[in-house]
Amino acid sequence: xxxxxxxxxxxxxxxxxxxxxxxxxxxxxxxxxxxxxxxxxxxxxxxxxxxxxxxxxxxxxxxxxxxxxxxxxxxxxxxxxxxxxxxxxxxxxxxxxxxxxxxxxxxxxxxxxxxxxxxxxxxxxxxxxxxxxxxxxxxxxxxxxxxxxxxxxxxxxxxxxxxxxxxxxxxxxxxxxxxxxxxxxxxxxxxxxxxxxxxxxxxxxxxxxxxxxxxxxxxxxxxxxxxxxxxxxxxxxxxxxxxxxxxxxxxxxxxxxxxxxxxxxxxxxxxxxxxxxxxxxxxxxxxxxxxxxxxxxxxxxxxxxxxxxxxxxxxxxxxxxxxxxxxxxxxxxxxxxxxxxxxxxxxxxxxxxxxxxxxxxxxxxxxxxxxxxxxxxxxxxxxxxxxxxxxxxxxxxx
Ligand SMILES: Nc1ncnc2c1ncn2[C@@H]1O[C@H](COP(=O)(O)OP(=O)(O)O)[C@@H](O)[C@H]1O
Ligand SMILES: O=C(OP(=O)(O)O)[C@H](O)COP(=O)(O)O
Numbered sequence: 001x002x003x004x005x006x007x008x009x010x011x012x013x014x015x016x017x018x019x020x021x022x023x024x025x026x027x028x029x030x031x032x033x034x035x036x037x038x039x040x041x042x043x044x045x046x047x048x049x050x051x052x053x054x055x056x057x058x059x060x061x062x063x064x065x066x067x068x069x070x071x072x073x074x075x076x077x078x079x080x081x082x083x084x085x086x087x088x089x090x091x092x093x094x095x096x097x098x099x100x101x102x103x104x105x106x107x108x109x110x111x112x113x114x115x116x117x118x119x120x121x122x123x124x125x126x127x128x129x130x131x132x133x134x135x136x137x138x139x140x141x142x143x144x145x146x147x148x149x150x151x152x153x154x155x156x157x158x159x160x161x162x163x164x165x166x167x168x169x170x171x172x173x174x175x176x177x178x179x180x181x182x183x184x185x186x187x188x189x190x191x192x193x194x195x196x197x198x199x200x201x202x203x204x205x206x207x208x209x210x211x212x213x214x215x216x217x218x219x220x221x222x223x224x225x226x227x228x229x230x231x232x233x234x235x236x237x238x239x240x241x242x243x244x245x246x247x248x249x250x251x252x253x254x255x256x257x258x259x260x261x262x263x264x265x266x267x268x269x270x271x272x273x274x275x276x277x278x279x280x281x282x283x284x285x286x287x288x289x290x291x292x293x294x295x296x297x298x299x300x301x302x303x304x305x306x307x308x309x310x311x312x313x314x315x316x317x318x319x320x321x322x323x324x325x326x327x328x329x330x331x332x333x334x335x336x337x338x339x340x341x342x343x344x345x346x347x348x349x350x351x352x353x354x355x356x357x358x359x360x361x362x363x364x365x366x367x368x369x370x371x372x373x374x375x376x377x378x379x380x381x382x383x384x385x386x387x388x389x390x391x392x393x394x395x396x397x398x
Contacts, residue, residue, distance in 0.1 A: 001396045004044060007148055007174045013052030014109050018143045019044065019176065020163050020392075022153035022376055023059040023077045023114075026328075026359050030076045033328075034359035037155065038080055040376050044152045044176035045112060049087050054107040056143050057114045058095070058163045059153065066122025078114045087111055095121050096138040104142055118163045125161050136166035143171075152176025154183075155355060155377035157392030158384075168395040175396050178376065183393070185351060185373040186384045194316030194349055195221060199385075200308065200339060202227025203322025203356065206247045208379055210254070215386040217261050222315075224266045224308050226300045226324025226335060230288075233258065233267050234297075239289040242273065244297040266311060270301030272325065272332055279329040299325025300335035308335075309342035318343050318350040319385060320357060321378040327360045337364045344370025354378020 007017075021041040026033045041057075048055045064072040078091035088111040092100040095115050103113045118124045123135035139162070140147070149171040151157070156164050157179065175183075199220045201209060206228050217223060225233055228245035235241050236254035258265060268288050273295040274281035285301045286292070300308065312318050320343060327336040340360060343350050344367050352361055353375035361368060368374060375381045383390055 001393075002174045003180055004047060004150060004174050004176050007150065008047060008051050012048065012148070015053055016104070016107070016143045016147040017048050017053045017055055017150055018139065018147055018167065018171065019048065019055060019057045019150045020153045020156070020167070021045070021057050021059045022155035023074065023081075024061055024155060024355055025077060026356060027076065032076055032080055034362055035080050035084070036358050036362060036374070037355060037376050038077060038084060040178050041152060042084060044150060044178060046086060047177065048150065049085075049110045049112055052109045054104070054109060055112040056104055056107070057112060058118050058139065059114070060119040060124070060156070061117050062119075064117060064119050066119065066125065068116075068120045072117050072119070074114060074117050081112075081114060085112060089114060092116055096135070096142050100142055123162055125159075129166070132162040132166045135162040136170055139163065139167050140170050147171055149173045150176045151392060151396055152178045153392075154179050154375070155380050157377070157390045158380045158388075160391040164392040165395050168392070173396055179393070182375055182377065182381070183384070185375070186381055188349070189317065189319060189351060189385055190387065196315050197317045198222045198224065198312055198315040200224045200226070200312065200318065200320040200324070201229050201322050202324040202336075203354065203378065204228040204245060205322075205379065206232060206245055207250065209322070209382060210247060210250050212382045212386050213257060215388070216382070217257070217264060219385070220264065222266060222311050223261075223264055224311060226268055226304070226308065226339070227322045229322065230268050230271075230300075231297055233265070234288055237289070240291055240293065241297065242291045242293055242295040244291065266307065268300040268304035269307065270303045271297040272299035272301055272335070274298045274332070277326075279331065281331070283331050298329070299332040305335050305338040309338050312339065312342045312348075313346045315346065315348045318346070318348050319381070320350070320352045321354045321382055323356055323360045327364060333364060336360050337366065340364060340366040351375055351381070353381035
């Protein structure tokens with residue numbers, strides 16, 4: 001895999017470089033609640049601009065449906081990047097249209113342009129290679145055939161998408177500093193992890209991550225499941241889950257996983273339930289097998305907090321992805337806080353991955369130094385640990 005240092009060594013003053021970054025930050029309205037992914041992108045962007053390149057950045061925010069939507073605009077990210085970046089940042093209000101061509105055409109050496117959300121174009125996430133190829137061609141036309149491509153959005157390397165995969169096929173391509181650093185740490189987890197090896201899974205991207213569990217189970221000693229992930233498993237045990245997140249088509253899969261791995265999978269025994277998905281909802285703690293109709297599980301309960309904390313405290317290696325509750329609302333943040341604090345206090349080799357999980361560590365004030373590594377990618381790290389081929393990495397030649 002060629003790296004950014006190889007590109008820099010070749011000399012890039014005056015050359016246009018297209019960078020795919022992961023700037024998918026959590027927002028409260030237009031306010032960025034955690035800018036970790038923007039900060040993590042800076043070393044690559046500064047190095048390129050410092051060497052005199054014209055830097056064009058493409059990135060996504062959220063999961064818009066292939067058309068512009070104000071709430072998914074990268075404009076707040078452009079504003080934050082302008083504050084953090086040591087130099088000029090221009091923002092194009094489209095991806096490959098008039099604004100992008102005007103902004104890229106006017107870029108001075110050593111300056112940076114951010115293009116509007118790449119997922120506003122349906123071709124970005126299309127399953128059809130020809131459609132994705134069209135968008136990749138349009139991006140190449142924007143930056144010119146002599147441009148180079150730097151892949152630095154580690155959080156999206158598991159996605160076979162136009163700006164991650166197809167552009168890399170069309171331009172000389174290099175791994176950015178973030179992608180190189182993230183893969184170096186994760187390689188240590190796949191090599192011979194200190195035992196017990198414990199994985200904690202939570203969050204809300206249930207359908208994405210249930211598949212990962214099957215591959216991870218043979219590698220790990222304990223798998224703790226909280227967050228929105230837990231309810232499909234509780235349903236598989238025959239319990240009612242009220243209005244909690246549920247992946248109904250995966251209940252049978254979860255039942256089979258539980259039957260074969262009863263000794264490894266740890267589920268919450270109690271949960272904090274609410275009568276609405278709201279910070280000021282009525283809430284109470286109930287046993288995990290006693291969620292009433294009309295209520296939803298939004299956090300693990302106090303017994304589960306203690307049980308999860310005990311397991312991670314005794315681990316030799318911990319990988320954690322996905323908050324175990326809706327930590328953005330104080331009433332449902334205690335489970336995530338307890339797990340994060342227990343991992344941070346233990347001497348294990350510990351990695352936390354994912355935009356929201358990393359944000360949880362920082363916004364709940366947990367000591368970041370307690371983790372060996374805070375990864376910008378949740379799904380990407382999980383698929384890496386699974387041993388799956390990640391399109392955004394394999395296309396770089398690794
Ligand atoms: N029980 C739950 N019900 C609904 N959402 C949940 C629950 N527990 C956690 N979440 C939400 O999961 C989101 C993070 O999920 P995900 O994107 O999978 O994690 P990451 O970004 O760390 O990979 C958070 O916004 C959190 O509020
Ligand atoms: O937030 C992300 O992933 P993560 O929640 O798994 O860390 C990445 O930006 C990828 O986003 P996607 O899962 O919508 O492709």
